[in-house]
Amino acid sequence: MNVWTLRATLLLTLTTGIAGWNVQPNSYALAQAPTNNVVAVVNADPITRDQLAKEVVLRHGEEVLDEMVNRYLIVQACKAKGIQITGQDVQDEVIRIAKKFGLTTESYLQLLQEERDFSPQQYSKDVVWPMLSLRALVADEVKVTQEERDKAFLSQFGPSVKCRMIMVADRVKAEQLRSMAEKAPEQFGELAMRHSEDETSASVHGLIPPIRQYTGDADFEAIAFNLKENEISKVYPLGDQWVVLQCVRHLPETPPAPHARPMIMQQISDRIVDEKVRVSASKLFAKLQADANVVKVLGDEAKTKEYPGVAAIVNGQKMTVAQVAAECIERHGTAVLDGEVNRKLLTQALGKSNIKVESADLKAEVERAAVSFGYVDADGKADVDSWMQAMLADADQSAQELYIRDAVWPSVALKKLVDGQFSVTQEDLRKGFEANYGVRCEVLAVVLGDQRTAQKVWDMARANPTDSFFGELASQYSIEPMSQSNNGRVPPLARHNGQETLEREAFKLKPGGVEAMSGIISTGADRWVILRCVGFTEPVVTDFEAVREELTRDLYEKKQRLAMANKMDELKEAAQVDNFLEVQAQMGKIRQTSATAPISR
Structure with a gap:
C-alpha cells in the first residue's frame, strides 16, 4: 500500500x-x-x-x-x-x-x-x-515557469464561454440531436432536458459551468471559444461520451484587484x-x-x-x-475499544440471561444473510462462499473470521436477547399493507424556507387554482431541488411511511380546483410545504392474504432491528464503563491545544 x-x-x-x-x-x-x-x-x-x-x-x-x-x-x-x-x-x-x-x-x-x-x-x-x-x-x-503561471492565471481569471450541452453515449444519436438543434437553435435547452444523459445539466436545460482555457481538453476548449452566440458545435468525443455544445454567450475576463494580484500569483x-x-x-x-x-x-x-x-x-x-500495535492503538484504538466494550456488554448480558451463542447460530445467521441478498445455489440453498466473496474485499479466512466476530456474533447475540419481546400485531399488518400496497396520493409540492414567502405563494396559488400555475410557482419558489426542477412533481405519498404530517394533509385533499390545495404545512427545520393533489393511484395489491406471509416477515425483521437497537442502548445506559483510553485521548487534545495556542497569536 x-x-x-x-x-x-x-x-x-x-x-x-x-x-x-x-x-x-x-x-x-x-x-x-x-x-x-x-x-x-x-x-x-x-x-x-x-x-x-x-x-x-x-x-x-x-x-x-x-x-x-x-x-x-x-x-x-x-x-x-x-x-x-x-x-x-x-x-x-x-x-x-x-x-x-x-x-x-x-x-x-x-x-x-x-x-x-x-x-x-x-x-x-x-x-x-x-x-x-x-x-x-x-x-x-x-520548477515553475512564467508560461505555466500565465496559463493558470488565464484559466482562473481569463475569458470564458457559457454553454449548453447535450451529452449521450451513442454517436449516431448525438448527430441526430445536433441536426435537430441546427434547425431550431432556440429549442436546444428543451432537447438537452429531454435527451441529454448528463442528469445534472439536463435538469437545467443543458447549462454547464463556464468553459475556461487551460483547464483540460484543449480541443474541447477551442471548440467552445470559436463558437458564436447561439451557434451549435460539431459532435465531439469527451471520454466515452459524445457531446454537442451551444454557445450562450462569451464572458469577459475578470481580473483581480491590483493589490490582490501578488497574493493570487503566489497561490x-x-x-x-x-x-x-x-x-x-x-x-x-x-x-x-x-x-x-x-x-x-x-x-x-x-x-x-x-x-x-x-x-x-x-x-x-x-x-x-x-511497534505496529502501538501505532494501531494510536490511530484506531478508540474505535476498536468501543467495539470491545460493546462485545463485553453483550457477553455479560448473555451470561445473566443464561443464553449461549452456538456455532450453529452463527452459521444460520450467515446463511440467512446470504439468502436475503439473493445468494442461493441451484437448489435454493444459501451460497455462503459467493456471499462472502461479494461482501468482503478480501474473503480469506482471517477476513471471514473478523466478519463473524464483528458483525454476525453481535447480531445473533442481540436477536437472542430480544427474542419474545415483540410481536407483529394485526394493526401492524394493516398499516404495513396500506404503506406498501395501498393507494398513494400524487401531489405537486412547493417547499419554502420562510413562512412569509410561504404565505405569499399560498395566496397566489389560491387565486389561480390550477395544476399548471402551481407547477410554475414550484419552479420559481421551491427551495427543494426535485420539486423546483420538475414543476412541483415529487414521489407519490403513501400512508404510514414516516411523513405523518404531510401524509395526513395529502389524503384530505381532492383533485381539481381549490379543494386540491393544502394549507401551509410546517415540517420543522425551517421548512414550510404547500401541496396540491393531482390524483390518487390504484392499490398495487388488493388481496391481503396473497402478501400476508411476506409482509409479516418484513415487519417482523423491522421490529426485530428496532428491538435490537433499543436493547443495545439499554445495555449502554445501564452499564458502568470507565474508558481510560478515551480519557487519555481527551487529555491529549487539551495538551495539543495548549501547545499550539501560541502559534495563532
Missing part, C-alpha cells in the same frame, strides 16, 4: 503540525510496546492494553504496517541525501497553510481533529512530515508546485518501493513462526509487532 497514494490529497491540500515537536527521522521507527495496563473497565470487568492491541492489529495491522514501511523508506532516502525535516519546518508549514485557508493555526488544528479525526501529533507524523520530506527529495525536479505558483510535487514524488516513491528489500511477516503464518514478534524486515531492519 502506497502512503503517497493513500494520502496524496491530504498531503497537498491539508498540512499542519505541532509547535515545538522535534521531528527526527529515526523517531518514526520507534514505538513503545503495549503493556498490560487496563484501558477500560466494563461493569468491573477489565480490558487490557494487550487485549486491545491484539484486536486492533487484527483489523488494521497490515494497513498500518504498510504505511510504517513506506515512512521508513522515506526516512532512509532523506538520510542518503542529508535531508532533515525539523519541528520548525513543520510549524512553518502550519502557519503557511493556515493563512492560505484564512484560518488561525488553532482553528485549523481543531478542524482537522473534528473533520478528519487527526490529532495534531498524528497528522504531523503521518501526513506533514512525509509530505515535506518528499517535497525536499524532489525539489530539484520542481497559483503554490498550486503548480503542489501538482508537480505530487507527480514527481509518486514516481520517486514507486522507485523507493521497487528498490527496497521488504519481508512482510505480519499476516504470514509461516514467516511468523520463523520471525516471532516481528512484523516486517525492511532493508535488514526489523519492525516489531509491538
Whole structure:
C-alpha cells in the first residue's frame, strides 16, 4: 500500500503540525510496546492494553504496517541525501497553510481533529512530515515557469464561454440531436432536458459551468471559444461520451484587484508546485518501493513462526509487532475499544440471561444473510462462499473470521436477547399493507424556507387554482431541488411511511380546483410545504392474504432491528464503563491545544 497514494490529497491540500515537536527521522521507527495496563473497565470487568492491541492489529495491522514501511523508506532516502525535516519546518508549514485557508493555526488544528479525526501529533507524523520530506527529495525536479503561471492565471481569471450541452453515449444519436438543434437553435435547452444523459445539466436545460482555457481538453476548449452566440458545435468525443455544445454567450475576463494580484500569483505558483510535487514524488516513491528489500511477516503464518514478534524486515531492519500495535492503538484504538466494550456488554448480558451463542447460530445467521441478498445455489440453498466473496474485499479466512466476530456474533447475540419481546400485531399488518400496497396520493409540492414567502405563494396559488400555475410557482419558489426542477412533481405519498404530517394533509385533499390545495404545512427545520393533489393511484395489491406471509416477515425483521437497537442502548445506559483510553485521548487534545495556542497569536 502506497502512503503517497493513500494520502496524496491530504498531503497537498491539508498540512499542519505541532509547535515545538522535534521531528527526527529515526523517531518514526520507534514505538513503545503495549503493556498490560487496563484501558477500560466494563461493569468491573477489565480490558487490557494487550487485549486491545491484539484486536486492533487484527483489523488494521497490515494497513498500518504498510504505511510504517513506506515512512521508513522515506526516512532512509532523506538520510542518503542529508535531508532533515525539523519541528520548525513543520510549524512553518502550519502557519503557511493556515493563512492560505484564512484560518488561525488553532482553528485549523481543531478542524482537522473534528473533520478528519487527526490529532495534531498524528497528522504531523503521518501526513506533514512525509509530505515535506518528499517535497525536499524532489525539489530539484520542481520548477515553475512564467508560461505555466500565465496559463493558470488565464484559466482562473481569463475569458470564458457559457454553454449548453447535450451529452449521450451513442454517436449516431448525438448527430441526430445536433441536426435537430441546427434547425431550431432556440429549442436546444428543451432537447438537452429531454435527451441529454448528463442528469445534472439536463435538469437545467443543458447549462454547464463556464468553459475556461487551460483547464483540460484543449480541443474541447477551442471548440467552445470559436463558437458564436447561439451557434451549435460539431459532435465531439469527451471520454466515452459524445457531446454537442451551444454557445450562450462569451464572458469577459475578470481580473483581480491590483493589490490582490501578488497574493493570487503566489497561490497559483503554490498550486503548480503542489501538482508537480505530487507527480514527481509518486514516481520517486514507486522507485523507493521497487528498490527496497521488504519481508512482510505480519499476516504470514509461516514467516511468523520463523520471525516471532516481528512484523516486517525492511532493508535488514526489523519492525516489531509491538511497534505496529502501538501505532494501531494510536490511530484506531478508540474505535476498536468501543467495539470491545460493546462485545463485553453483550457477553455479560448473555451470561445473566443464561443464553449461549452456538456455532450453529452463527452459521444460520450467515446463511440467512446470504439468502436475503439473493445468494442461493441451484437448489435454493444459501451460497455462503459467493456471499462472502461479494461482501468482503478480501474473503480469506482471517477476513471471514473478523466478519463473524464483528458483525454476525453481535447480531445473533442481540436477536437472542430480544427474542419474545415483540410481536407483529394485526394493526401492524394493516398499516404495513396500506404503506406498501395501498393507494398513494400524487401531489405537486412547493417547499419554502420562510413562512412569509410561504404565505405569499399560498395566496397566489389560491387565486389561480390550477395544476399548471402551481407547477410554475414550484419552479420559481421551491427551495427543494426535485420539486423546483420538475414543476412541483415529487414521489407519490403513501400512508404510514414516516411523513405523518404531510401524509395526513395529502389524503384530505381532492383533485381539481381549490379543494386540491393544502394549507401551509410546517415540517420543522425551517421548512414550510404547500401541496396540491393531482390524483390518487390504484392499490398495487388488493388481496391481503396473497402478501400476508411476506409482509409479516418484513415487519417482523423491522421490529426485530428496532428491538435490537433499543436493547443495545439499554445495555449502554445501564452499564458502568470507565474508558481510560478515551480519557487519555481527551487529555491529549487539551495538551495539543495548549501547545499550539501560541502559534495563532
